Each structure stands twice: as structure tokens, then as C-alpha cells.
Amino acid sequence: MDHGESRRPEKRRRRRRVALCVAAVLLLLIIVAVVLGVTLSKETNQFQSVFFSRCEKFKGHDCQKIWEAFQQAYVNQDPCDVPMEAYDPLITAAPFKPTCNRMMFWSKTKDVVHEFTEKRDCFVTLEDTLLGSVLDGLTWCGKEGSSETFTSDCPGWTDCENNTVRSFWNRVSAAYADIACGDVTAMLNGSIAVPFSPTSIFGSIEVKGLNATRVKSLNVVLVTDEKNVTNCTNASLKDLQKELAEGIKYNCKEVPETQIQECGSNPQKPCGSCW
Ligand SMILES: *[C@@H]1O[C@H](CO)[C@@H](O)[C@H](O)[C@H]1NC(C)=O
Ligand SMILES: *[C@@H]1O[C@H](CO)[C@@H](O)[C@H](O)[C@H]1NC(C)=O
Ligand SMILES: *[C@@H]1O[C@H](CO)[C@@H](O)[C@H](O)[C@H]1NC(C)=O
Ligand SMILES: *[C@@H]1O[C@H](CO)[C@@H](O)[C@H](O)[C@H]1NC(C)=O
Ligand SMILES: *[C@@H]1O[C@H](CO)[C@@H](O)[C@H](O)[C@H]1NC(C)=O
Ligand SMILES: *[C@@H]1O[C@H](CO)[C@@H](O)[C@H](O)[C@H]1NC(C)=O
Numbered sequence: 001m002d003h004g005e006s007r008r009p010e011k012r013r014r015r016r017r018v019a020l021c022v023a024a025v026l027l028l029l030i031i032v033a034v035v036l037g038v039t040l041s042k043e044t045n046q047f048q049s050v051f052f053s054r055c056e057k058f059k060g061h062d063c064q065k066i067w068e069a070f071q072q073a074y075v076n077q078d079p080c081d082v083p084m085e086a087y088d089p090l091i092t093a094a095p096f097k098p099t100c101n102r103m104m105f106w107s108k109t110k111d112v113v114h115e116f117t118e119k120r121d122c123f124v125t126l127e128d129t130l131l132g133s134v135l136d137g138l139t140w141c142g143k144e145g146s147s148e149t150f151t152s153d154c155p156g157w158t159d160c161e162n163n164t165v166r167s168f169w170n171r172v173s174a175a176y177a178d179i180a181c182g183d184v185t186a187m188l189n190g191s192i193a194v195p196f197s198p199t200s201i202f203g204s205i206e207v208k209g210l211n212a213t214r215v216k217s218l219n220v221v222l223v224t225d226e227k228n229v230t231n232c233t234n235a236s237l238k239d240l241q242k243e244l245a246e247g248i249k250y251n252c253k254e255v256p257e258t259q260i261q262e263c264g265s266n267p268q269k270p271c272g273s274c275w
Contacts, residue, residue, distance in 0.1 A: 044149045047140055054134040061094065061130060069093035073168070075149065079141035080160035084171040091175045094131050098214075099124045100182035107202035108189040109223055112257060116264040122271030123185060126176045135172075139165055173201045177209030183217045184210065188237075190224040190254060196236040198243070207240060212247035220252040221275055223260060 048067065055063035070093075073086040104123035106113040117123050126132040141154035141164040155163040186202065188195040197203050210218065220240070222232055232252035241250045255275040263274035 041148065043151050047138070047149050047151050050138065051134055055130065057133075058130045066090070066094045066130075066134075071149070074140070074164045075142040075147055076144060077142050077164075078144055079150075079155050079164045081162055082141075082164045082167045083162050084167040084174070087168055087171040090131070091171065096129060096131075096172075096176055096179050098179040098181050103176075103180045103182075103184050105177075105184065105186040105202055105206050106188070107186070107197065107200045108192060108195070109187045112223055112260060113187045116260055119264040120267065120271060120274075122274070126172060129176070131172050132176075135168060141165070169201060170205055173205045174209050177206040178211065179214075180210055181214040183219060184215055185219045185221060187221045187223060190222040190231065191227060191229050193229060194236045195222060195230055195234060196240040198239060203240070203243070207243045210245060210248060212245040215245075215248050217249035217251060218244060220250070221260075222252060222254045223257050224254050225257050228254070 051067060051070070052063050055061065055066060069090045070087075073090060074082050077086070102122060102124050104113065104117060104125045106125060113125060114127060117125050117128055127136045139151055139154050141150050142148070143150060154165065157163070157166055188202075207218075220232070220237065222230075222237075224231075231254055237252060244250060253275055259275065263269050
């Protein structure tokens, strides 16, 4: 009898311990969920604040409207299933304005070309326009069943064809090429064996998108260094000419990188004489 009576409170104690454990585990799960929730919306908030601070540098635009048009392309979507057409409303919300004779395309010369266009007003690259500069260097994607914008664990450039970021750059590049007019310039890299790649954005979208009713000529600036690996006679540049719509004139000039840097830091020098 004594035995039986002393066993009962022990059972009760054990039951209480189990209940405490379950409560502790539940609490932990709630904390993890809350922390995750907070970091997710923090990702969205951080991305959104970069978007707005970059957008607001361009006066006379409704950044809220542009943000909403941007988001509708990828939010609540599979990040590998965002076709470039998803960004059509964004292009409508922030259309590109033609800057005839000053439009600059580039491939594999990103640093040199932007160092130059930032210092001098002679040329405008896609990354100097509102949409290009707002999204330059950023990664973003959505997820099915979520209204968040994620900046980590997004598919990479080559993970799937129609990923959020790649489709954006394809779409804005097509729109930028479409409005090109007059004499157009392209800065290509003469320090690599193949300066024109048909699979680059420049090769697969921009060159094909130049419209002969508006574009008079394409002028390639082939940036060379001491080693000049290649020159304007390279066969890949013949392929480039073949991709151009009939009626667009083609020129190519080898220009040392040092000359471009000099011209960039010399605001007195007229743009036309940089090369
Ligand atoms: C990517 O999107 C395009 C439409 O822009 C579509 O034609 C193509 O089939 C898609 N590719 C894949 C792999 O889903
Ligand atoms: C050309 O490409 C090489 C190799 O990727 C790179 O090191 C160099 O900076 C590029 N040149 C220019 C002018 O961007
Ligand atoms: C070029 O632009 C003209 C006028 O906007 C248009 O009618 C024509 O379809 C365009 N051509 C191509 C190949 O897109
Ligand atoms: C590099 O190009 C310049 C002119 O563009 C030429 O004078 C020079 O001989 C070339 N150097 C080599 C190593 O091919
Ligand atoms: C261009 O490069 C080729 C070899 O790649 C060379 O034979 C030719 O002389 C070069 N032309 C000029 C103008 O430097
Ligand atoms: C020139 O272009 C062809 C193909 O377009 C490439 O295979 C070759 O290596 C290029 N470069 C030189 C330096 O010849």
C-alpha cells in the first residue's frame, strides 16, 4: 500500500515533466517561426529601400508606381518561371527615352564603360537609365504562395533560362535597343579571344533589336591593352555584322584602354574626339 501511494505523485511529476518539455519545444518552434518571419520581411524591406533610394535620384517619376509594376512580374511566382514578358508592365511604367547618338552598349567591358559614362555625359548605358541603375548589381526573386521579395537563395544566372533577374535584364535590354537611334556605340573587349559572343545579351538581344529605320550606324570601340589579343579583323566581329539589320552601317576601331581613361578624366576634351 505504501508503495502504491508513493508511486502516484511520481507519475504525476513525470507527466508534468513531459508537459513542460512539450511546451518548451512549442515555444522554441514559435520563436524560430517569428525570427524567420522577421528576417524574411527584413529582406523585402531592405531591397525595397535600395530600390526607392536609387529610384528617387531620378526626378519626376512615380517610384511607388514603378515598384508595384516591378513587383507584379515576380512576386508569388516560381523564380524559374518568370518570362521576360512579365516585365512588360514595368517598361510601360518607366519607359526608356531615346538619347540619339549617345547610346552606348557594351559586352565584357562593364567597369571601363561605366567609369567612362559616369564621368562624361557623352554616352548613356542601360545602367545609367532609371531601371538599369535601380536594379544594377541586385538579386531578387519571389516564391509561390508568398508576397515577399527574397534576395538570397534565388536561382543563379544559368540555373534556369527564365529566372527573375535574367529575364529582367533581357527585357530592359530589348527595350533599350528598341529605342536606339542615330549613331550607336558599343564597347567590346579586345583583351579576350572572342570579343563578340552571340550568346551574350549584347549578341542575342541588343544587336538584333536595333531597328534600321532609327539606327544609322553601329560603331564598335574595341578596347585594347598592351597585349592586344584581338583586333577589328577578328572573325567574331564578322558575325556581329551579319546580325545587324540591313541598312545599319558598321564601323570598328581599336582604342587603347588608357586613351578611354584619359578622355574620361578630361572634361575639356570634346566627346567626339575620344576615339
Ligand atoms: C522561357 O520563356 C519564354 C517566353 O519568354 C518561353 O518561350 C520559353 O519556353 C521559356 N523557357 C522555359 C525553359 O521555360
Ligand atoms: C576584358 O576582359 C578581361 C578578362 O575578363 C578583363 O580582365 C579586362 O578588364 C576586360 N577589359 C575591359 C576593358 O573591360
Ligand atoms: C522598326 O520600326 C518601325 C517603325 O517603328 C516598325 O514599323 C518596324 O516593324 C520595326 N522593325 C522591326 C524589325 O522591328
Ligand atoms: C597592338 O595594336 C597596335 C595598334 O592597334 C599595333 O601597333 C601593335 O603592333 C599591336 N601589338 C601587337 C603585339 O600585336
Ligand atoms: C589583326 O590580328 C591578326 C591576327 O589575329 C593579324 O594577322 C593582323 O595583322 C592584325 N591586324 C592589325 C591591323 O593589327
Ligand atoms: C577571332 O574569332 C574567332 C571566332 O569568331 C575565334 O575562334 C578566334 O579565336 C578569335 N580570336 C583571335 C585572336 O583570333
